[in-house]
Amino acid sequence: MSLQLDAESAAILSPGIDLRISRILGRYFVYGCLVVLAAIFLAPLISMLFTSLKSMDEIRSGNILSFPKALTFEAWQHVWGSACIGVTCGGLKGYFGNSFLIVVPATLISVGFGALNGFVFANWRFRGDHILFGLILFGCFIPLQIVLIPMAGLLGVLHLAGTIPGLVLVHVVYGICFTTMFFRNYFVTIPAEIFKAARIDGAGFWAVFVRILLPISWPIVMVSIIWQFTGVWNDFLFGVSFAAGSSQPVTVALNNLVNTSTGTKAYNEDMAAAMIAALPTIIIYVAAGRYFLRGLMAGAVKG
Amino acid sequence: MSLSKRLGKIMPAIVLSPSLAVVTLCVYGFMAYTALLSFTDSKMFARFDFVGWRQYGRLFESPRWIIAIENMAIFGTLYIVCATCLGLFIAILIDQRIRFEGVFRAVFLYPMALSFVVTGVIWQWLLNPGLGLEHMMRELGWTSFTFQWLIEPNRAIYTIVIAGVWQVTGFVMALFLAGLRGVDTEILRAARIDGAPIHKVYTRIIIPALRPAFLTVFVIEAHLAIKSYDLVVALTKGGPGVSTELPSTFMYSMTFTRNELAVGAASATVMLVTLASIIIPYLYSELRHEPTT
Amino acid sequence: MKMANLAINHINKSFGNLTVLKDIDIAIEDGEFLVLVGPSGCGKSTLLSIIAGLDDHTSGSITIDGKSVQGLEPKERDIAMVFQSYALYPAMTVEQNIGFSLEMSKMPKPERLERVGKVADLLQIRHLLKRRPGQLSGGQRQRVAMGRALVREPKIFLFDEPLSNLDAKLRVEMRTEIKKLHQRLGATIVYVTHDQIEAMTMATRIAVMKDGILQQFGTPEDIYDRPANVFVATFMGSPPMNLLPAVIVDGSQGLSIQGADAMLPVPFSAVTRAPQGKKVLLGIRPEWLSLASTSTYQPTLDLYVEVVEPTGPDIFVALRLGEREIMGRLPTGSRTRVGEKARFAVDLSKAVLFDAETGIAI
Numbered sequence: 035m036s037l038q039l040d041a042e043s044a045a046i047l048s049p050g051i052d053l054r055i056s057r058i059l060g061r062y063f064v065y066g067c068l069v070v071l072a073a074i075f076l077a078p079l080i081s082m083l084f085t086s087l088k089s090m091d092e093i094r095s096g097n098i099l100s101f102p103k104a105l106t107f108e109a110w111q112h113v114w115g116s117a118c119i120g121v122t123c124g125g126l127k128g129y130f131g132n133s134f135l136i137v138v139p140a141t142l143i144s145v146g147f148g149a150l151n152g153f154v155f156a157n158w159r160f161r162g163d164h165i166l167f168g169l170i171l172f173g174c175f176i177p178l179q180i181v182l183i184p185m186a187g188l189l190g191v192l193h194l195a196g197t198i199p200g201l202v203l204v205h206v207v208y209g210i211c212f213t214t215m216f217f218r219n220y221f222v223t224i225p226a227e228i229f230k231a232a233r234i235d236g237a238g239f240w241a242v243f244v245r246i247l248l249p250i251s252w253p254i255v256m257v258s259i260i261w262q263f264t265g266v267w268n269d270f271l272f273g274v275s276f277a278a279g280s281s282q283p284v285t286v287a288l289n290n291l292v293n294t295s296t297g298t299k300a301y302n303e304d305m306a307a308a309m310i311a312a313l314p315t316i317i318i319y320v321a322a323g324r325y326f327l328r329g330l331m332a333g334a335v336k337g
Numbered sequence: 338m339s340l341s342k343r344l345g346k347i348m349p350a351i352v353l354s355p356s357l358a359v360v361t362l363c364v365y366g367f368m369a370y371t372a373l374l375s376f377t378d379s380k381m382f383a384r385f386d387f388v389g390w391r392q393y394g395r396l397f398e399s400p401r402w403i404i405a406i407e408n409m410a411i412f413g414t415l416y417i418v419c420a421t422c423l424g425l426f427i428a429i430l431i432d433q434r435i436r437f438e439g440v441f442r443a444v445f446l447y448p449m450a451l452s453f454v455v456t457g458v459i460w461q462w463l464l465n466p467g468l469g470l471e472h473m474m475r476e477l478g479w480t481s482f483t484f485q486w487l488i489e490p491n492r493a494i495y496t497i498v499i500a501g502v503w504q505v506t507g508f509v510m511a512l513f514l515a516g517l518r519g520v521d522t523e524i525l526r527a528a529r530i531d532g533a534p535i536h537k538v539y540t541r542i543i544i545p546a547l548r549p550a551f552l553t554v555f556v557i558e559a560h561l562a563i564k565s566y567d568l569v570v571a572l573t574k575g576g577p578g579v580s581t582e583l584p585s586t587f588m589y590s591m592t593f594t595r596n597e598l599a600v601g602a603a604s605a606t607v608m609l610v611t612l613a614s615i616i617i618p619y620l621y622s623e624l625r626h627e628p629t630t
Numbered sequence: 631m632k633m634a635n636l637a638i639n640h641i642n643k644s645f646g647n648l649t650v651l652k653d654i655d656i657a658i659e660d661g662e663f664l665v666l667v668g669p670s671g672c673g674k675s676t677l678l679s680i681i682a683g684l685d686d687h688t689s690g691s692i693t694i695d696g697k698s699v700q701g702l703e704p705k706e707r708d709i710a711m712v713f714q715s716y717a718l719y720p721a722m723t724v725e726q727n728i729g730f731s732l733e734m735s736k737m738p739k740p741e742r743l744e745r746v747g748k749v750a751d752l753l754q755i756r757h758l759l760k761r762r763p764g765q766l767s768g769g770q771r772q773r774v775a776m777g778r779a780l781v782r783e784p785k786i787f788l789f790d791e792p793l794s795n796l797d798a799k800l801r802v803e804m805r806t807e808i809k810k811l812h813q814r815l816g817a818t819i820v821y822v823t824h825d826q827i828e829a830m831t832m833a834t835r836i837a838v839m840k841d842g843i844l845q846q847f848g849t850p851e852d853i854y855d856r857p858a859n860v861f862v863a864t865f866m867g868s869p870p871m872n873l874l875p876a877v878i879v880d881g882s883q884g885l886s887i888q889g890a891d892a893m894l895p896v897p898f899s900a901v902t903r904a905p906q907g908k909k910v911l912l913g914i915r916p917e918w919l920s921l922a923s924t925s926t927y928q929p930t931l932d933l934y935v936e937v938v939e940p941t942g943p944d945i946f947v948a949l950r951l952g953e954r955e956i957m958g959r960l961p962t963g964s965r966t967r968v969g970e971k972a973r974f975a976v977d978l979s980k981a982v983l984f985d986a987e988t989g990i991a992i
């Protein structure tokens with residue numbers, strides 16, 4: 035359904051010349067709109083980057099999109115190493131590290147469980163299996179506010195309140211719903227005869243999973259890892275609710291840095307901090323955008 | 338039956354049970370707990386003295402909650418309408434066999450990779466009245482240009498719409514693009530040969546064929562809108578005053594700073610019921626079409 | 631080579647309240663080639679899965695070599711199976727695919743590789759051993775799937791429509807090859823197909839199924855020459871058997887063909903079982919008709935030639951008898967012309983009579 039195709043078939047019917055003009059105009063319109071919109075969508079990122087590389091004086095004299103005349107990494111250095119967040123003045127670096135300490139185990143554990151659960155849901159028929167899967171699916175979509183109060187209680191009981199392992203646990207629990215869905219929806223597309231053949235060959239649960247399934251699952255493993263990584267990295271609600279002081283993730287620290295500072299706002303520092311917090315997910319997006327998009331689409335339940 | 342054989346038979350159950358236990362407790366158990374809590378008079382700590390619907394009464398008498406709901410309606414409507422229209426428009430443009438399609442797609446989609454906090458911080462900068470957009474426009478010669486939405490109580494909610502739409506449009510575009518690519522090209526050819534003008538082809542054939550995509554887009558947007566929390570906190574902190582309060586920020590402050598646990602629980606329950614009434618029919622219709630293997 | 635007899639005893643199977651197999655009862659001897667044939671959805675694959683132990687049955691039993699296999703896992707039944715989609719493991723090489731079952735039974739690697747190599751030679755796929763399924767053609771995948779079954783040296787081979795994904799030429803080749811393998815190994819084989827030609831050419835026994843019910847079980851000759859009912863008569867054979875409605879007259883001596891002014895004697899085999907006035911269907915295979923010579927002693931019909939289709943070895947002719955259409959199959963060189971009326975001899979010694987109401991052979 036391209037314009038070209040339509041124009042070609044229309045050209046069969048009507049005198050060509052006017053059509054060709056309108057077709058060229060149409061092309062200009064399409065590219066014009068796209069370029070303008072793309073510029074608008076890119077502008078915030080460009081502004082963020084430029085501003086983070088300016089001094090406050092230059093910010094006052096220039097505008098949000100002006101290219102920095104005197105490049106300076108001062109703002110970056112300051113927010114990374116020495117900006118005051120809450121009561122400590124060690125910059126973002128500790129919180130950045132916290133985020134990694136939360137994201138890596140949370141991602142690996144939830145993807146591992148999701149793969150196993152997905153395998154079971156795709157290949158074992160038992161009473162109520164569809165209802166059970168539906169219940170897990172619904173777990174992906176609940177407003178997390180509904181679990182905040184009891185989860186705070188549970189973490190307290192487990193002596194994990196305010197700790198990084200506590201946050202890992204929370205992210206694993208609510209991440210499993212998504213990863214289970216991803217893997218299950220991927221595994222049901224594998225022909226059932228392969229599993230029958232494996233049974234006849236005498237392969238048990240783990241042999242089928244490790245030898246036959248995992249080697250062909252890397253696309254969905256990638257999708258799940260990227261989904262979980264970006265989701266956990268970008269989380270704010272759990273971080274702000276369950277992490278305390280020095281165990282907070284970088285998103286919470288960023289918000290504290292930006293929104294609790296007193297005096298005149300240092301926008302260059304705000305932008306440098308935002309860049310730092312955004313960098314890991316932007317890198318993932320650039321490196322593996324295809325899997326990122328597949329994750330988004332799969333998260334919309336569409337298979 | 339040998340032990341290992343019996344173990345093999347129940348292995349799926351063994352593997353599934355930890356996750357099921359956790360989901361049962363932490364999703365459904367917690368839902369029930371929160372709902373139960375909303376019928377008590379808990380303040381700072383959970384106490385199970387039941388008071389019936391009283392907290393819901395207090396909730397809906399609270400002006401702050403009413404503002405939150407009104408804001409939710411404004412934000413939700415504008416967010417869904419703007420993101421859907423813009424996303425569809427961009428998807429149609431991208432579907433015209435353009436060059437550099439991958440680059441354009443990547444540019445529209447990247448905000449989705451950012452944290453809402455980052456998005457909030459960026460737009461707080463872009464829209465700040467002193468040095469932001471207003472400053473740039475004045476510098477460019479439009480000296481009377483004023484843009485102070487961020488600090489105007491009646492307008493601040495629209496800045497959240499702007500930032501939210503900027504973030505989600507690329508995703509909406511991708512969902513529509515997938516839908517557009519699924520439309521049968523034979524039908525379109527036939528329609529064009531029958532002499533249907535191009536706008537008619539869109540309004541009569543393509544857009545109706547996108548119905549499933551519209552449904553998905555709507556559900557995703559509604560879901561994101563109701564859960565929106567980080568964006569508001571980072572962009573306006575709910576202010577000026579409480580002018581950009583949303584149910585999610587209301588719930589958080591009642592629960593964690595105002596020591597009104599039961600009211601917080603009641604507001605969370607209202608959010609859950611609202612979302613569930615959108616999600617459950619959707620999931621049901623999605624799953625019903627699945628072949629039972 | 632090991633082999634075994636197989637008995638399927640009164641098997642019933644339902645999925646929920648949908649009954650897919652009804653009282654299936656079949657027994658075969660060592661080294662037989664049993665073909666289960668029937669239209670799609672009649673329950674063939676389900677029956678095969680039950681024999682393999684992949685599916686449970688609702689009632690009845692399966693015995694292999696006289697021993698019940700109730701409760702045995704597929705791997706314990708000493709069977710091997712080839713699937714319609716081949717079901718090769720995508721991430722493994724051909725060698726690993728074929729050797730997987732041996733690996734699962736913890737056979738030492740050198741011995742395993744030797745067995746795989748022998749099978750690869752037998753199937754002429756040694757040069758493919760290091761490839762993955764994605765790099766193979768359909769025919770090659772089919773061979774690998776067979777190799778995976780052969781390497782186990784099972785008592786019974788189960789095939790589920792193994793040739794239906796191949797193109798026509800390859801299908802005929804593989805048909806012959808599987809038949810040769812059977813003769814060479816002497817193995818017991820259960821083979822599922824919906825293709826009646828495959829059934830006729832390969833089987834030593836055929837079981838014809840429809841809607842989960844066994845219609846007839848017998849040798850290919852039984853099935854072809856003495857179909858038990860109208861369904862078997864028309865399902866097996868192409869073009870199918872002609873069925874002419876007729877009424878028994880003349881004190882059980884004559885057949886009056888309905889819708890045409892024609893009479894034939896009642897086939898000798900049915901005389902005692904066809905009372906006067908009974909409505910029947912006369913079954914005549916196309917090749918049981920021939921152009922009548924003047925001296926023929928067989929009964930004849932005068933038929934009008936409507937279409938002539940030479941196929942190479944045969945000529946198919948569409949003939950008309952009153953309101954009835956009849957297909958005939960004549961040897962090449964037979965002199966017939968469209969539009970003429972010709973006299974055809976009918977080989978009534980072979981013809982079959984069916985009860986018009988029940989469809990069962992008389």
Ligand SMILES: Nc1ncnc2c1ncn2[C@@H]1O[C@H](COP(=O)(O)OP(=O)(O)O)[C@@H](O)[C@H]1O
Pocket residue numbers: 630645648650668669670671672673674675676677
């Ligand atoms: N797992 C199942 N659940 C419900 N019905 C099934 C299942 N498997 C097969 N059937 C039904 O059983 C019947 C026989 O199927 P099958 O044995 O595959 O037929 P065939 O192999 O002869 O084509 C079909 O009507 C099919 O729909």
Ligand SMILES: [Mg+2]
Pocket residue numbers: 671674675676791
């Ligand atoms: Mg089948």
